[in-house]
Amino acid sequence: xxxxxxxxxxxxxxxxxxxxxxxxxxxxxxxxxxxxxxxxxxxxxxxxxxxxxxxxxxxxxxxxxxxxxxxxxxxxxxxxxxxxxxxxxxxxxxxxxxxxxxxxxxxxxxxxxxxxxxxxxxxxxxxxxxxxxxxxxxxxxxxxxxxxxxxxxxxxxxxxxxxxxxxxxxxxxxxxxxxxxxxxxxxxxxxxxxxxxxxxxxxxxxxxxxxxxxxxxxxxxxxxxxxxxxxxxxxxxxxxxxxxxxxxxxxxxxxxxxxxxxxxxxxxxxxxxxxxxxxxxxxxxxxxxxx
Numbered sequence: 001x002x003x004x005x006x007x008x009x010x011x012x013x014x015x016x017x018x019x020x021x022x023x024x025x026x027x028x029x030x031x032x033x034x035x036x037x038x039x040x041x042x043x044x045x046x047x048x049x050x051x052x053x054x055x056x057x058x059x060x061x062x063x064x065x066x067x068x069x070x071x072x073x074x075x076x077x078x079x080x081x082x083x084x085x086x087x088x089x090x091x092x093x094x095x096x097x098x099x100x101x102x103x104x105x106x107x108x109x110x111x112x113x114x115x116x117x118x119x120x121x122x123x124x125x126x127x128x129x130x131x132x133x134x135x136x137x138x139x140x141x142x143x144x145x146x147x148x149x150x151x152x153x154x155x156x157x158x159x160x161x162x163x164x165x166x167x168x169x170x171x172x173x174x175x176x177x178x179x180x181x182x183x184x185x186x187x188x189x190x191x192x193x194x195x196x197x198x199x200x201x202x203x204x205x206x207x208x209x210x211x212x213x214x215x216x217x218x219x220x221x222x223x224x225x226x227x228x229x230x231x232x233x234x235x236x237x238x239x240x241x242x243x244x245x246x247x248x249x250x251x252x253x254x255x256x257x258x259x260x261x262x263x264x265x266x267x268x269x270x271x272x273x274x275x276x277x278x279x280x281x282x283x284x285x286x287x288x289x290x291x
Contacts, residue, residue: 005019005024007019007024011023012043013043013046013048014050026237034234039221039232040234041236044215045212046236047215047240051215052240052280055214055240057145058143058146059149059278059289061089061090061093062138062148062149063149063290065089065140068089069085069151069153070153072085073155075129075156077128078127079111079120079121079134080122082111082122082136083111086136087100087108095140096140096142097138097139097141098140099139102217107121109122109138110136110150112134112263112274113128113134114134114271115265115266115269116263116264117246117248117265117272118208119262119263120135120263128155130156131158131159132156133153133162133165133273135275136153137149137274137276145214146217147213148217148290149290150274150276151275152274154166161249162249162271164200165202165247165271166273168196168247168273170275171196172192173275173277176225176243177189177243177277177286179191180281180285180286181286182235182237183236185230185233186231186241187224187230187231187232188229189223189235190226190227190232191228194225197245202247204226204245204246204247204252205248205252205254206224206252208264209222210223210243211241211242212239223242237282237283239280242276242278243279244276246272246273246274247272248270248271248272249266250266251266251267251268253266277290278290
């Protein structure tokens with residue numbers, strides 16, 4: 001935890017109230033849970049009211065851009081066209097596409113088709129055809145605040161097998177969301193996702209997961225969907241993270257394209273799907289920030 005604060009000092013959260021009437025009891029509760037051996041969030045991972053409102057403003061762009069993709073995506077469209085829509089609309093609304101130049105990523109959005117698990121490069125040579133499934137992962141910066149979510153799209157006449165994969169992946173994400181509660185653990189959410197996926201005959205990617213988000217693009221903690229209830233980081237009001245399981249039709253094994261060191265594929269060549277939401281833990285449950 002952070003250094004000791006005197007009871008009559010201003011609270012660390014920026015409310016302007018004295019610590020003793022603001023977050024002292026909150027911190028004491030976290031300290032007791034940490035003493036039991038659990039992982040707990042530090043103050044820098046807990047968003048205050050002002051930060052949450054600014055993150056929500058970023059999310060308005062994020063959601064609007066995905067809504068536009070949902071309206072315009074179609075058979076015969078290149079994934080480069082999706083990238084252009086994301087860049088143009090994000091910047092027109094005053095934002096910055098968070099992926100662009102992030103650790104060398106050269107595009108404004110990730111477009112992952114069929115057996116691409118994540119981080120797919122948009123390209124004029126990748127033309128969407130009937131039967132494809134695609135994940136469009138959109139992340140936005142507005143005035144230094146980050147939002148992040150993704151959606152799956154079915155192009156044309158998609159097979160029942162692929163359609164079920166897309167649907168189950170979304171359902172699994174929502175099963176995880178049901179477990180987001182203050183003073184619960186990320187493992188509660190992770191196991192709910194995992195159990196639902198495997199009950200439907202699929203697998204969850206092990207090496208790539210969700211993350212804290214809001215003040216930075218990727219904050220602590222790393223979020224697993226192969227975890228156990230009662231484990232992983234404690235969820236407390238003000239804690240914000242993504243739920244974004246990557247669900248494979250076949251085995252969970254993946255590999256990274258050696259040429260660009262970004263694009264991730266299923267090892268067995270079978271399709272993969274992903275939905276992503278950004279969620280805030282509240283006093284009585286959760287609030288979806290971007291979806």
